[in-house]
Each structure stands twice: as structure tokens, then as C-alpha cells.
Amino acid sequence: MKVTFPHMGYAYIAIEALLSGLGHEPITPPPGTRNTLELGTRYSPEEACLPFKTILGNMLEGIELGADGVLMLGGWGPCRLGYYGEIQRIILLDLGKQVEFVTLEVPEGGLPKALGLARRILGPTDVKELWLGCRLAWAKMNAIDELENLALKVRPREKDHGATSRLLAREFQRLRGAATIKDIRAIHQETGQGLLDLVDRRKPPTGMRIGVLGEIYTVVEPFVNLRLEERLGYLGVEVVRTISLPKWVEEHIFQNAFGFYTRRELLRSAAGYLSGFIGGHGLESIARSVDLAQGSVDGIIHIFPLACMPEVVAQGILPQISQDKDVPILSLVVDEHAGEAGFQTRLEAFVDLLQRRVRVCQ
Ligand code: SF4
Numbered sequence: 001m002k003v004t005f006p007h008m009g010y011a012y013i014a015i016e017a018l019l020s021g022l023g024h025e026p027i028t029p030p031p032g033t034r035n036t037l038e039l040g041t042r043y044s045p046e047e048a049c050l051p052f053k054t055i056l057g058n059m060l061e062g063i064e065l066g067a068d069g070v071l072m073l074g075g076w077g078p079c080r081l082g083y084y085g086e087i088q089r090i091i092l093l094d095l096g097k098q099v100e101f102v103t104l105e106v107p108e109g110g111l112p113k114a115l116g117l118a119r120r121i122l123g124p125t126d127v128k129e130l131w132l133g134c135r136l137a138w139a140k141m142n143a144i145d146e147l148e149n150l151a152l153k154v155r156p157r158e159k160d161h162g163a164t165s166r167l168l169a170r171e172f173q174r175l176r177g178a179a180t181i182k183d184i185r186a187i188h189q190e191t192g193q194g195l196l197d198l199v200d201r202r203k204p205p206t207g208m209r210i211g212v213l214g215e216i217y218t219v220v221e222p223f224v225n226l227r228l229e230e231r232l233g234y235l236g237v238e239v240v241r242t243i244s245l246p247k248w249v250e251e252h253i254f255q256n257a258f259g260f261y262t263r264r265e266l267l268r269s270a271a272g273y274l275s276g277f278i279g280g281h282g283l284e285s286i287a288r289s290v291d292l293a294q295g296s297v298d299g300i301i302h303i304f305p306l307a308c309m310p311e312v313v314a315q316g317i318l319p320q321i322s323q324d325k326d327v328p329i330l331s332l333v334v335d336e337h338a339g340e341a342g343f344q345t346r347l348e349a350f351v352d353l354l355q356r357r358v359r360v361c362q
Helices: 011-021 034-043 050-064 081-094 111-121 127-157 163-177 181-197 216-220 228-234 245-257 264-270 282-294 309-325 340-361
Strands: 002-004 025-027 069-073 100-104 209-214 238-241 299-305 329-334
Touching: 002 050, 011 025, 011 127, 011 163, 034 050, 050 069, 050 081, 050 216, 069 081, 081 100, 127 163, 127 181, 127 228, 127 238, 127 245, 163 181, 209 216, 209 228, 209 282, 216 299, 228 238, 228 299, 228 340, 264 282, 282 299, 282 309, 299 309, 299 340, 309 329, 329 340
Parallel strands: 002 025, 002 069, 069 100, 209 238, 209 299, 299 329
Antiparallel strands: none
16 A cells, blocks of 8 residues: 555654555655645645644645555544544545555553554564564664754754754654664764764854643644744754654554553642643643653743644643742644734743843843
8 A cells, every 4th residue: 555644753763664664665755844834724624633634635745646545544532633633534535535544543441452453553564574664664763862852952052053954854864764773773873973073163152942732743843833843953052852753663662552551640739739641742841841840951842733622721721830939831722814924033032031031140
């Protein structure tokens, strides 16, 4: 089957390796653009959140490229994500797209469910290829995560504006083509060194650190968050990530499948502010805000799509955390009408506010 899937930053590199290992041909849609969003918005219910529209746009562009299968992530709980896959399947059907639609429900409910899911997505492959595909996908996902985290430290001090992003884009294409674990390790190491060489040693670190959290798709997909990490880096800010895709896969897929996943740690951090799961990443946003506020960040940015219920609840709680922990928190809401100029102005004003606070405290 030729399978397309939604974008989530550079995760497509790992997803391609996984799909190949499963015996499918991956059809990667083009990176998200205004066209993707317009396409998705045209066929989406008006009140659907931004991820729904962008993902539908990715699917339609992937189908245009010849995909006859669609892979989508499902969910459960109070968040609407749980039924998005089904609505998207119906929309595609209404548009006359004859595709096999597979929704990956994160298997909450033990090993039998996880095995049932694995059988649904398994194509014509042998065990050896499957094993290699899984290992390559995992190694690529971890390499991307580590290198992107390193890039967050390098970007505020890069010699040439944009050099960090250009290097990552180039080296990740090499990583995409890597067919062995040895090649992945070599590219990982060379890219890490390449990133360090971009640092302008004469430029003193600003020391400004901002934690970023919120709805997972919005946090990790640069098209949707208007390249938030890059913009902050160019303002001299080191971004501290709170969401890591490998960690998410480990906890929500593997630990869940074997019944080991627990929210105990999150609930402990969020104690006094939120006492239960509210769907999506709402609980994580509260727990991570508390953790970050007790750490060494100068401020926190909370980003989410308009009408995202779990994050709207979190947004209502964050001012209390900001007051209690004395850390500025900026909530940014994005939708299909978000403009780059207004977004940039808000970021600059927030960074300016943090710099003034740091100066006053010195
Ligand atoms: S978490 Fe928010 S943005 Fe994501 S699917 Fe749920 S409601 Fe939509």
C-alpha cells in the first residue's frame, strides 16, 4: 500500500523508515504551506481545531501524490482527537477518495489490543525487514530529537543568521536516506559537530531561556506554530522543550501497551492546580509549567490552537502558577488567520519584558 500520513516536524523521516519496514511505500506529503491549510480548511467543519484542518490538508496532498492509504493517530478521553480520524475518513470518502484509512489508536488496554493494532498496519514484509525498519525509525527519531535540542542552544549564538536551520535541513535529508544504524550514528555525530562549529564564540550567551509547552501537535509542527523555536532563537533565546516525540512514543505507545504508563508524576507536579486528566496535553501543560517555573527558565510560552478544550482549561490555570512561582507566562493562540507580523511583535514584547526583569534582578 502507498501510505501517506500527517506531518509533525521532521518526524516524517522516522515514519518513512517505519512504513517501509512494515512493507508499505511511504508517500510523504509536501511540508505544510498556506495551500495545505486552505485545502484542509475548505473541507473541514468550521469549528474543527487547526490540527484537524492542517492534517486533512496533508492527507489530501498525499493522496494527490498517489497514496491509497492514510495513517492517522487517534486518541481517547475528553479531547476531540478521538473522533477526528473517523470524521476525516468520512470527508475523504465524500470527496470520492478511495483510500484505506488506518487510525492508530494508542493502545490503552494491554497487549492484546496492541497486537491487534500491529496486525492492522502490517503489510507484506518479513520479520527481518520489520525489525530493521523499527530500529531505523527509532534511531532516526532519537537522532532528530537530540540534534534539534542541540540546535536550540546553538541558534541564539550562530555566526550566520539561519545557518543552524539550513544545516539541520541538509543533514536531515542525509539522515532520511540512511539505511543502517551505523550510517545514522555517523550522520548524528557529524551533524552535532557541525552545529557546534556554527557558534560564534565572540558572542556571549544571553542566558535567556524560555520553556515552550502546550498542545503537542502545535508545539512540534513548525508550520502550525509559525516556526516559534526559530523566531525565539533569532531573538537570542534558548528554547527549552517540554515535549519530546521519542519520549511520547515510549510512554504513550509502549508503556501504555504493556499497562505501565501512569500519570502519577504529572499529577504530583500539577497538585494544587489540577487534579486529573482533562484530555490532550492539558495536564502536561500545567505539570510542566510548574516544573519549569521551579527550574531555570526566565519565562514560559504556552501555545495552542483556537478552541482546543484541554489547553483552554490550562490557560485558565496558568495565571495562578505565574503569580505563585513568579514566572511570566505568555499564552499564544493560533488559528488559520494567525498573522506572522502580530505573532512576531508579541514574541519580541515578551522577550523584552523578560530582559527587563533580568536586568532589574541583577
Ligand atoms: S488537543 Fe486540542 S487541538 Fe489537539 S485535537 Fe484535542 S482539541 Fe484539537
